[in-house]
Amino acid sequence: MEIIDRRRNPHGKNLENRQRVLARARAAVARATRSAIDQGTLREVGRDQAVTIPADSLHEPSFHTVFTKGKRQVVLSGNKEFSTGDRLSRPPGGRGGSGSGDGQGSGGDGEDGFRFVLTRDEFLDLFFEDLELPDLVKNQIVATETMAPIRSGISTDGAPSQIDMARSMRQSMARRIGLRRPKAPEIEALEAEIAALAESGDAPDRLLELRAELASALQRQRRVPWIDPVDLRYRRFTQVPKPSARAVMFCLMDVSGSMSEQMKDLAKRFFLLLHVFLERRYKHVDLVFIRHTETAEEVDEETFFSDPRTGGTVVSTALAEFMRIQRARYPQDSWNIYAAQASDGDNSGSDTQKSVGMLENDILPLVQYFAYIEVGTMAVIRGETELWRGYHPLSQRNGRLAMSRVSDRRDIFSVFRQLFARKVQA
Amino acid sequence: MTEPGLLYDGTDWDFRTLQRSYDAIERIACEELGLEVYPNRIEIITSEQMLDVYTAHGMPLTYRHWSYGKRFLQHESSYRRGYSSLAYEVVINSNPCISYLMEENTATMQALVIAHAAFGHNHFFRNNHLFRQWTEASAILDYLEFARGYVAACEDQHGVAAVERVLDAAHALSRHGVHKHGGARPLNLKLDQKRERERRDYDELMFDDLWRTLPGAKAKQTTDTVAERRRRLGLPEENLLYFLEKVAPRLQSWQREIIRIVRLIAQYFYPQPQAKLMNEGCATWVHQRIMTRLHETGQINDAAFLEVLHSTSNVIMQPDFDHPAGGPGFNPYALGYAMMSDIERMCIDPTEEDRNWFPDIAGNGDPLGTLRHAWANFRDESFVLQYLSPAVIRRFKMFRLLDDTSESTLLVDAIHDDAGYRAIRRSLAASYDPAVHDPDVQVVDVDLAGDRRLMMQHRTRPGQLLAQRDAEATLRHVAALWGYEVRLQEVDSETDAVLATHTASPPAA
Structure with missing residues (x-):
């Protein structure tokens, strides 16, 4: 046996189906929203609204029978006074003391109006469908009075809070590669080699050469900074008028x-x-x-x-x-x-x-x-x-x-x- | 403080409480009652999720269709307005057997519904011959998943509207999409799927009768006799969806597949209404017995047991015929539980009357074995016919009315006395006959030589014609699938006299 807690599962499984119902019965629902207004529920306009639409628009037909004439027998419970042979008058409605499982009136469509609740937005959407404010x-x-900032690309200056880090680093990297700034591992390798040669004492020429190379690398590294003000990029905003x-x-x-x-x-x-x-x-x-x-x-x-x-x-x-x-x-x-x-x-x-x-x-x-x-x-x-x-x-x-x-x-x-x-x- | 031995105290529950209750219930169910169940899976859900489950006829997932949205809105609206409360549980005939429990239930209600659904219904699903024969519990969830995906793919490819038209039509015929006499073949949805598709490919290859009559393809004169033609088309056929899926000439293969999906799901649900009385009776009897045993063994306290009694007696309430909430038909919980309790009584403590009426079981001392046998081998109709005892008839004060439309009054022609027992039992059993609810509509012929009109027939039961507006609307759906005109005749099943004729043409493309 396992127990599963489904309560956190995504909700609204039937939203899609619900939308389809509304789409299918759109005309009827729109009519219903309007009559809801006409019937004097104006104070409620804009709250969640219950509307009733004729079941016809959502009727699902099937073959089923109705009892029209002839004989049938029905077993009921709760006999209090009847004996065999008693005759009862038919109850009003005329469908036998009982109706029957399939008795749905002669039209055969037993469903009444179909009532459900629309959300405020659904209701107003339908209600104001096809309407618009002129001009x-x-x-x-x-x-236009108010202005609102919108993004409009990248600029080379701006407020520090608007620095675009990713772009700035990309610029910096491009510049470092372009100016051949020595990388840290390269310098470490040189230093390690110098240290090894200095310790062993052989190849003094090579040692000198390496030391010169290291000096120039360090100098170059100092001259080409890791990040430079020219690398910086800022997100740019422009003010656009807002209606x-x-x-x-x-x-x-x-x-x-x-x-x-x-x-x-x-x-x-x-x-x-x-x-x-x-x-x-x-x-x-x-x-x-x-x-x-x-x-x-x-x-x-x-x-x-x-x-x-x-x-x-x-x-x-x-x-x-x-x-x-x-x-x-x-x-x-x-x-x-x-x-x-x-x-x-x-x-x-x-x-x-x-x-x-x-x-x-x-x-x-x-x-x-x-x-x-x-x-x-x-x-x-x-x-x-x-x-x-x-x-x-x-x-x-x-x-x-x-x-x-x-x-x-x-x-x-x-x-x-x-x-x-x-x-x-x- | 919780007294020693109690599973829980008060109304709150947590997952450990559920586990403890489940284990205790399982011990009683399996060891004392000898129930055989599918492995259980218990899922805790919220009320909104319960509404979702309702919407899909208790299935955890379905394809998308507006009719589910409609049901959702209906349930939601009546729930929100307080007209109806939600069920405490919903159980699915699948392997593993999934029971949905509402989070709002008290600890006692959770225990009760575990006993009811996870053991009562579960045992019934697993053992009753109808379910064993008609449904493949282990395949249904996968099949629904497939169906959902397939329908969604069709919507992407052919548009929601086109798919909706096919689904609407197929849904209208879903009660006529069942092989009622398929009998012994268990429905294995997975294998079925593959095999049927191969067969259809073969049929499509071989079967071109409908097209051979096209003018121009001046083949040999059709000399078929009616009998020959019907034989080749497999007529008469009462499974309308099956016939349309296989034979309708103008459907594309994705449309056939969608019809098939609706048909197989309808087939899966086919046993449920036929065994509702027994299924609910079984579950109620089982939960009542288990909860009583939990109380007797000191695992739940008096307060909890009172809640159980209160809940059960609400469920098994049978309003009288003249009660506003009453009306025709019996509460399946009430009648099912009463009959099963009565069987138990007869096995242990029979009266002279019981010995006369039920010599096989009266006093046999084995109520559990007797009940298990009944649960496995009967459906509502046969169960009532076999086991409805005079004691139960008296308890419900049953009586029978004869409604003859040529008379101005109704006649009480049987009551709960010696003369009436058998008549009442026969009539009540007959009212559970599935044929009462599903009209016998069949495809009988196709006019191959002419305009390919599909001929259908409704063999009526006395006095019962199809509801006209619905019949015509449904027939339009048939015509939409068939692609040509469709004619439905309602005939008297004894005299073959034609009582009514409906025709429908496919919508203009």
């Missing part, structure tokens, strides 16, 4: 009386989605919440979503607040700036032109992307709103402004996808 690359290059990995996301929302809780909820979902999406691309994402009625103010997330206000609507105040905060804290050259505005579309008439002007002249040049979503309830069928009429021509002129309408939870994701769908390169 990401271009702006990353523009927005800024920071982003700031401005959430602008109308919190005036006309915005119902439901509309705010829709807006919130959209903001959170955008936040998670940005977090995938940037190491660091700042959030700025600006709410406005007739005036605008920066608030924290809690207040932003929960504290109701009443009042009229002046959109340009929020845009002005946006500009103020951006100037004060988020210089364009070191931050990637995104903004999302949610509103029911109301604005005081005189303000709309002003807002559009601010947007076009001040804000759009700063931001990577400005998403405007208009939230409304299904019940209200409305024509174009004030803001929509104002923004729409602008969005035609400027690709950085994207706008869309959302009227139901279920639409959030499709609207999001529509706004961020990967553009086919022309």
Whole structure:
């Protein structure tokens, strides 16, 4: 008998198989991730997520029978009251008092939905599949602030800590061979021979010759150093600009009386989605919440979503607040700036032109992307709103402004996808 | 302080404890019970590794396929959510016999599962005729290693998708990849491998009937009679994978080899469901006996023995038919253990009834010999038919229902009384007949003169047609391997009337 402790064996034997399942059911899993979002688990987005996919996509068929008609006998345990000849009504479900080992309903496919847990990364990968941030690359290059050193070969001077020992020794060896520096064993051999001759006393000519040779060898050894400053080689680094990995996301929302809780909820979902999406691309994402009625103010997330206000609507105040905060804290050259505005579309008439002007002249040049979503309830069928009429021509002129309408939870994701769908390169 | 004579005290264990327990258990198993076992290897694993083992049907390694990932995800998900706990052990029918023990087990549980798996199951694997006949315990690990390597090599060469298509199709037919009547020939996977390959080379050389009918090669008119053709093709053939591997005209040799791998592994697993009741009953009876003896001889203390009793009684729980956890079918641990304990009782302390029913064994005074004989020579169906006693029927309060779909009610046609014992025993035994679970699907003919359509037949048992969607999906897999159209007829096995027909064409290449 032998006892083997396998606990330290490599784990994750089934990772590969697991990946294959996901690949096989990719379409179904992607659908499931999206419906998981739609069903209101947004707070959990980004944690490990359980999803359920229809078993169909992973079904393994086989030939098996189902009992359809005729007679069969089944032995059961636990008789409490029956005698031979008793008749029992069929239990609901209609498959005999018992079902049977192979009874799987008339369709014959007994498996239910298939539920499993995706890791955060798997989930988000599937969730944001095919989406990308517009103009990401271009702006990353523009927005260069930090520098990072990268290796760029070898140089002959530098800091001692950057000495490349192997290369330096190679240089030294080449130089020693090139200048024929006597090696230590050669000198030892000469000394040994001299000592032997001096002791025995014969061949004095030879002894003199050897002594001269030794003297010249020693001199040469002194003159050609074992290692010389010219041998030294240093690793060289150059500073290259690194795209800024920071982003700031401005959430602008109308919190005036006309915005119902439901509309705010829709807006919130959209903001959170955008936040998670940005977090995938940037190491660091700042959030700025600006709410406005007739005036605008920066608030924290809690207040932003929960504290109701009443009042009229002046959109340009929020845009002005946006500009103020951006100037004060988020210089364009070191931050990637995104903004999302949610509103029911109301604005005081005189303000709309002003807002559009601010947007076009001040804000759009700063931001990577400005998403405007208009939230409304299904019940209200409305024509174009004030803001929509104002923004729409602008969005035609400027690709950085994207706008869309959302009227139901279920639409959030499709609207999001529509706004961020990967553009086919022309 | 550990009392003298105790193997361990408390719940913690270390490798010395395991060794001591093993030695004590081995002494009882081999000297008192006379068990014969393969050499044991005990491996300690974590819960995650246990999930891996589950995934591969308890095998230590398999080739890569998504279906294993699926099972892994299923088990993992239900384990994580606390719906199911993992087994305390898994044992592999191999030589040496490998038992996996979970690291979380207590010292008592480790001793119990050593007795259960390393001696109970191990003895059964080594001695039961089904396992001796169908599986080559010493070759299986090597063969799995070969299979894994071969499939991986094919994936490199032909692409994962191409290999997956063949594996998917072969898996769908794996229950029809077994020589059920191969009988006496022990399956030596190593030799088999070489010999079969030679034979296939020969077949490929000689067998070109399927191609001889190509238009253009205007050979002699095919004058085969049906009988002649069937004889040459070896039809009818119920081993679908075997037939496809040998005869399917459009498969490449690596595809045949993969079918063969699936087929041989299916063959290896073939005995397991047929002897599940006995296997679990044997292991449970053995562990219970060994742990009792350890307690009687003062090698484990009362607390440990209580844990054993608690664990065993959980395992052998049989919920009633109307219990939510119950339902059709018997817990193999419960029924197996009950029948074996009953055999022991009858050998030592028979009643008049036992003498009438089991004159051969009642009062023979040799329960161990009787049990060893049963373990070696029966499978579930025959074991129940032979040994299910009225006492056990009464204990489980068994009754039989007649389900006639033309009636609106179910009829209780036998209960645990004199009139019912035999009927119940016959029906229960029949429910363990492997033919109940595997429909009789065979290849019956190939249309050589026409479009090479493969003709298959399902000889139905009364009232039992194939589940349609699954049958058609499976048939598409058959067509993919065969390369031409496939037709499956479901016929009444008595009247030969055709009850249903399914056809499938291979996917467009």
